[in-house]
């Protein structure tokens with residue numbers, strides 16, 4: 001029985017771990033700086049992407065790198081000033097893309113994604129906010145007949161896990177065409193995927209539930225995590241150290257240095273994404289997310305806001321944002337004629353990514369970890385929380401956790 005736990009971090013992964021431990025009777029303390037909830041868990045595209053069963057560490061993705069480069073109009077940025085971060089990462093990514101490793105990763109990710117929506121439904125029902133999850137699919141659209149033919153053929157042949165994909169109906173296509181002034185040449189409709197309708201409200205609801213269940217919050221930054229006499233200790237930047245039966249490191253892209261002294265190698269990179277958001281204009285409130293695949297951009301209607309998100313920039317967590325990325329997003333929005341109205345607010349945040357594009361979930365003695373959820377952290381956080389809490393309480397998790405153990409990095 002784990003009587004007490006410290007969870008380091010307050011993003012969507014940390015909160016889900018904390019809530020799942022509380023549901024099993026553990027007293028939980030969250031350690032995180034007293035900062036507004038504005039990390040990746042807030043700034044993401046809100047898409048519950050259960051269709052993305054193929055890890056991005058794949059030969060197919062690697063082949064598309066040259067044409068996806070930011071310098072050539074694409075969304076992939078490899079800034080030269082961060083070469084020390086992304087070069088070793090990409091060498092590992094190439095190794096993880098070998099067909100046998102990709103196949104194992106896909107099986108592991110598929111099993112996890114299968115459990116994602118039911119886990120969110122349980123968490124949100126328990127928090128009294130089931131309406132924050134809408135399981136109404138999403139669209140992928142193309143702007144030229146050529147890209148539509150290629151993209152449609154690829155998606156219709158792809159494994160999309162528990163989601164299904166079909167050609168968009170005439171009525172759906174007609175409605176999509178009212179959203180942009182640019183031509184839409186074709187579209188597919190996914191069913192079984194979903195969206196979180198308001199990421200800010202999600203954070204507030206999860207924190208409220210945590211506090212209502214007796215959770216404690218320490219507004220400080222964890223400096224180190226240690227194991228002493230079978231118990232866990234967290235030292236803080238400002239306050240006195242705190243102890244518990246177990247500590248869970250769930251600090252997103254900042255997690256690696258916290259587990260390194262325990263001999264756990266986590267070759268994480270900050271895979272930074274950018275968004276702009278503003279008044280939604282006449283974009284319908286019930287419109288499922290739309291992926292403009294030619295531009296690698298997803299547009300999501302949240303409560304009162306319209307958000308356009310894109311860019312995969314491999315960098316360090318603390319590298320300053322690059323304003324050219326927001327300019328590119330603004331150019332896409334203008335070219336499509338989207339009704340995203342001023343004042344438009346820019347944001348940048350880091351996806352925590354490991355080279356095999358699988359999360360790290362596991363335990364070493366009194367120290368456990370849940371991070372590295374890459375492009376899928378919103379989708380996977382509820383099921384990650386439940387699975388890690390089950391592991392810590394010596395119950396069987398809903399999916400095999402062994403592929404997610406950090407031991408895979410030596």
Ligand SMILES: Cc1cc2nc3c(=O)[nH]c(=O)nc-3n(C[C@H](O)[C@H](O)[C@H](O)COP(=O)(O)OP(=O)(O)OC[C@H]3O[C@@H](n4cnc5c(N)ncnc54)[C@H](O)[C@@H]3O)c2cc1C
Nearest residue numbers: 009011012013040041044045047222252273376377378379
């Ligand atoms: C542009 C963009 C779009 C995305 N779209 C989607 C999407 O549509 N669907 C999807 O599933 N995923 C999406 N993602 C990915 C998803 O947002 C992330 O995987 C997820 O938010 C990671 O959550 P996290 O809790 O691990 O990390 P974070 O949200 O980064 O939270 C980490 C927390 O740890 C805290 N912390 C850091 N260091 C310390 C320390 N030393 N001590 C204490 N606390 C610390 C930070 O303050 C922070 O609150 C997107 C990401 C981006 C950037």
